[in-house]
Amino acid sequence: MAQRTAIGQRAAIVEGAAKATGQARFTDDVRLPGELCGKILRSPHPHARLLNVDTSRAERLPGVRATLVGKETPGIRYGARPLPGLEPDQQGLATSHVRYVGDEVAAVAAIDEDTAEEALQLIEVDYEPLTAVFDPFEAIRPEAPQIHDHSPGNISVKHLWNFGDVERGFAESDYIREDRFTTSPVGHCALEPHACMASFEPSGRLALWAATAAPFTCRAQLAMTLQMPESDIRIISPYVGGHFGSKVHMYPHYFCAALLSKKTGRPVKITLTRDEVFGTTLKRHPMTIWLKTGVKRDGTLVATDCRLIADGGAYRSSGAVVLLLAGTFLIVTYRLPNVRYEGYRVYTNKSISGAMRGFGAPQMRFAAETQLDFICRELGLDPVEVRVKNAIHSGDRLANKLVIHSSGMTECIEGVVEASNWEEKRGKMPCGTGIGIACSSYNSGDGMPMRPRSGALVKIDEDGGVTLLTGVTNIGQGSDTAMGQIAAEELSISLADLRVVSGDTDFVPVHSGSYSSRGTLWGGTAVKYAAADARRQLVQVVAARLEVSTGDLEVGGCRVWVKGSPEKGMSFAEAAVASAVNRGMPILGRGVYGGESAVFDPVTGEGNLSPAYSFGAQVAEVDVDRETGKVKLLKMYVAHDAGVAINPLSIEGQLHGSVQMGQGQALTEELVTDGGCILNASLADYHMPTCLDVPDTESMVVETEDPTLPVGAKEAGEGTQISTVPAIVNAINDALGTRIVDLPITPDRILSALAKKADRNWQQETGL
Numbered sequence: 042m043a044q045r046t047a048i049g050q051r052a053a054i055v056e057g058a059a060k061a062t063g064q065a066r067f068t069d070d071v072r073l074p075g076e077l078c079g080k081i082l083r084s085p086h087p088h089a090r091l092l093n094v095d096t097s098r099a100e101r102l103p104g105v106r107a108t109l110v111g112k113e114t115p116g117i118r119y120g121a122r123p124l125p126g127l128e129p130d131q132q133g134l135a136t137s138h139v140r141y142v143g144d145e146v147a148a149v150a151a152i153d154e155d156t157a158e159e160a161l162q163l164i165e166v167d168y169e170p171l172t173a174v175f176d177p178f179e180a181i182r183p184e185a186p187q188i189h190d191h192s193p194g195n196i197s198v199k200h201l202w203n204f205g206d207v208e209r210g211f212a213e214s215d216y217i218r219e220d221r222f223t224t225s226p227v228g229h230c231a232l233e234p235h236a237c238m239a240s241f242e243p244s245g246r247l248a249l250w251a252a253t254a255a256p257f258t259c260r261a262q263l264a265m266t267l268q269m270p271e272s273d274i275r276i277i278s279p280y281v282g283g284h285f286g287s288k289v290h291m292y293p294h295y296f297c298a299a300l301l302s303k304k305t306g307r308p309v310k311i312t313l314t315r316d317e318v319f320g321t322t323l324k325r326h327p328m329t330i331w332l333k334t335g336v337k338r339d340g341t342l343v344a345t346d347c348r349l350i351a352d353g354g355a356y357r358s359s360g361a362v363v364l365l366l367a368g369t370f371l372i373v374t375y376r377l378p379n380v381r382y383e384g385y386r387v388y389t390n391k392s393i394s395g396a397m398r399g400f401g402a403p404q405m406r407f408a409a410e411t412q413l414d415f416i417c418r419e420l421g422l423d424p425v426e427v428r429v430k431n432a433i434h435s436g437d438r439l440a441n442k443l444v445i446h447s448s449g450m451t452e453c454i455e456g457v458v459e460a461s462n463w464e465e466k467r468g469k470m471p472c473g474t475g476i477g478i479a480c481s482s483y484n485s486g487d488g489m490p491m492r493p494r495s496g497a498l499v500k501i502d503e504d505g506g507v508t509l510l511t512g513v514t515n516i517g518q519g520s521d522t523a524m525g526q527i528a529a530e531e532l533s534i535s536l537a538d539l540r541v542v543s544g545d546t547d548f549v550p551v552h553s554g555s556y557s558s559r560g561t562l563w564g565g566t567a568v569k570y571a572a573a574d575a576r577r578q579l580v581q582v583v584a585a586r587l588e589v590s591t592g593d594l595e596v597g598g599c600r601v602w603v604k605g606s607p608e609k610g611m612s613f614a615e616a617a618v619a620s621a622v623n624r625g626m627p628i629l630g631r632g633v634y635g636g637e638s639a640v641f642d643p644v645t646g647e648g649n650l651s652p653a654y655s656f657g658a659q660v661a662e663v664d665v666d667r668e669t670g671k672v673k674l675l676k677m678y679v680a681h682d683a684g685v686a687i688n689p690l691s692i693e694g695q696l697h698g699s700v701q702m703g704q705g706q707a708l709t710e711e712l713v714t715d716g717g718c719i720l721n722a723s724l725a726d727y728h729m730p731t732c733l734d735v736p737d738t739e740s741m742v743v744e745t746e747d748p749t750l751p752v753g754a755k756e757a758g759e760g761t762q763i764s765t766v767p768a769i770v771n772a773i774n775d776a777l778g779t780r781i782v783d784l785p786i787t788p789d790r791i792l793s794a795l796a797k798k799a800d801r802n803w804q805q806e807t808g809l
Contacts, residue, residue: 047529051690054519065280068236068252079311080157082147084139087390087717088173098163104156107304109148111136117266131356133296140355142717143321148297177352177387188388197353198361198386202646204440210344210379214335222408223783225711227325233282239298240308248275254284254516255554262291278544284516286396289556319722323395326351330408340427344379353386358395360386367401374482375431410479410767447747449682453658456680456741461660477771483760484651486559495563496550497571499630505614507539512552513564519691531572533597558756565752570632578628582620655760656682661768670788680741685753692757696740703765705730
């Protein structure tokens with residue numbers, strides 16, 4: 042790889058000091074003169090017809106400044122990602138039906154929170170309860186109640202893909218295995234609750250401060266639902282205290298705050314309670330996955346047939362893409378010539394399932410990686426050797442015509458195997474302890490966002506300052522730092538020599554959003570192009586002033602000089618002034634990237650979903666108490682192929698955070714519901730791992746070269762988490778000799794699996 046200066050440095054995040062000292066301003070910290078407190082009245086019914094909403098008593102309460110009901114609004118629906126045949130299905134406020142406990146019915150704005158809460162109690166709503174359905178298997182039965190008229194059978198989304206010849210593949214297989222896996226609904230648990238502040242200006246423009254990862258996506262959806270031009274809406278995203286997929290699209294509280302501000306002429310802030318965050322934002326799709334896989338005796342994968350049902354909840358959100366990526370990453374991780382995928386996302390009268398870190402890939406890889414270990418056990422094969430045998434390599438063309446330009450899969454496997462001393466431990470560990478491995482892959486941004494491009498500007502000020510304006514939103518992942526490193530590399534300056542502006546639609550270029558792992562590749566490429574354009578302009582200005590060829594100049598340290606004669610040159614400040622005087626324009630570099638190589642057909646599943654794919658491997662070591670079923674996660678070994686590592690320190694942080702998130706989903710986390718109501722909607726009851734539970738983690742960043750990528754970086758935020766869960770599951774099954782297939786693996790499930798194993802052994806030994 043070429044010599045690098047800023048890229049590859051272990052840089053602390055540029056906003057670190059502000060966050061560490063409490064100076065970072067999050068959405069709820071925003072204060073505006075005359076602001077009001079907004080609150081939302083939510084449905085207590087999982088399914089009902091909305092007959093009447095009477096706000097008259099609430100309006101008479103002293104301190105109430107406005108109320109809002111669905112019939113006052115345009116009633117425009119939103120929520121669908123742009124896939125063929127899918128229409129938006131969600132409203133900012135319900136106008137005729139409510140479809141889950143928590144659906145938005147009315148809103149109020151008052152002088153303080155207590156008054157707003159009291160006003161909600163005074164709103165009278167007439168409901169006609171309807172039959173509700175909570176189980177996706179019941180929802181698809183012919184006699185089930187229809188949740189949406191536009192979706193017969195309550196099928197929200199379906200994908201039917203066929204690659205190769207699956208039946209022939211099974212006929213050629215030496216061993217075929219079938220299993221059924223289930224995953225649980227999981228919350229994002231971002232530390233910052235969802236919040237927004239809306240303020241309509243006298244000019245009619247709307248300013249909205251929101252904890253969002255995708256300001257331009259939110260602006261588009263808000264403009265559609267409010268029937269306003271996008272240019273009349275400004276979205277400002279302050280620091281975001283955690284996202285993980287939960288803060289991508291517009292939420293009803295944005296919509297309500299905006300209309301309440303318009304009615305009152307005053308700013309309105311709505312901050313959700315933790316109970317509302319759990320119950321009315323998004324969650325990971327719970328899935329049931331049937332997997333049938335055929336292999337040769339040596340472990341070579343031949344064919345896979347997968348059927349999947351996902352519980353989508355009441356509205357579609359981004360569920361279409363979740364289902365799509367689940368199918369894609371059934372295919373991508375290993376060479377698999379014959380694949381059939383049949384996936385259904387089903388409406389139920391529960392809270393909405395949507396985007397969460399990995400977009401469906403974690404559920405699919407849990408099933409596939411766990412089953413692969415079952416196959417290895419039956420055939421007496423080493424799970425590591427089988428994974429290496431089937432690993433994807435650079436240049437491979439997969440069954441769905443997807444081309445892999447670079448893969449560090451083998452290097453990742455080798456890294457975690459060596460670090461964990463796999464050969465010395467496998468099959469030789471003390472009773473109750475086990476070791477497991479799993480692999481993963483993920484896209485670096487998909488080619489189907491609402492705004493399929495990313496832009497950047499690099500401005501050289503007349504005092505020599507360098508300002509980068511990037512559409513990539515900083516959600517805590519360190520994007521301001523990474524984007525700054527890319528710009529600094531291109532301009533041959535240090536990270537300290539520039540400042541980064543992001544998260545404001547009035548100032549930064551369009552970027553679809555910090556989701557689906559697109560930030561570094563898509564946004565970073567736009568930054569590289571913009572910085573290169575600024576560098577070109579600098580060189581042209583200095584060449585004209587010094588009367589030399591542009592090829593005779595070098596750039597570095599905020600100066601441009603003649604090669605071999607460093608005294609003959611100009612500072613960035615001098616060049617910026619010269620540009621204004623001689624060219625009549627500032628030095629302003631521009632860059633746009635649209636992921637041109639990402640051409641994908643969601644109907645057939647064929648093509649390249651993304652410009653590039655990351656790969657990873659993890660090894661887990663566990664100790665399981667056979668008497669109590671309690672699992673102690675001893676150590677994790679994590680390797681990730683990030684392409685060119687822009688900031689290795691930041692990537693290592695992602696790897697460690699991924700382990701904690703995956704640990705919770707494997708062992709403890711599950712949203713428990715009854716009658717559509719979430720019973721554990723608090724951090725105290727939800728059982729997310731704390732810092733006391735996190736294992737020792739050894740992380741490895743694997744760098745690979747992809748000739749098709751201008752910057753070279755691949756994703757390092759979502760793929761890092763995908764193999765954590767199956768690695769832990771495989772370690773538990775190794776420790777106990779069990780075949781646990783349901784998440785989370787609670788002590789009760791472990792004890793049940795041990796009891797079933799004992800029963801099987803008794804039957805085998807006695808014949809009874």
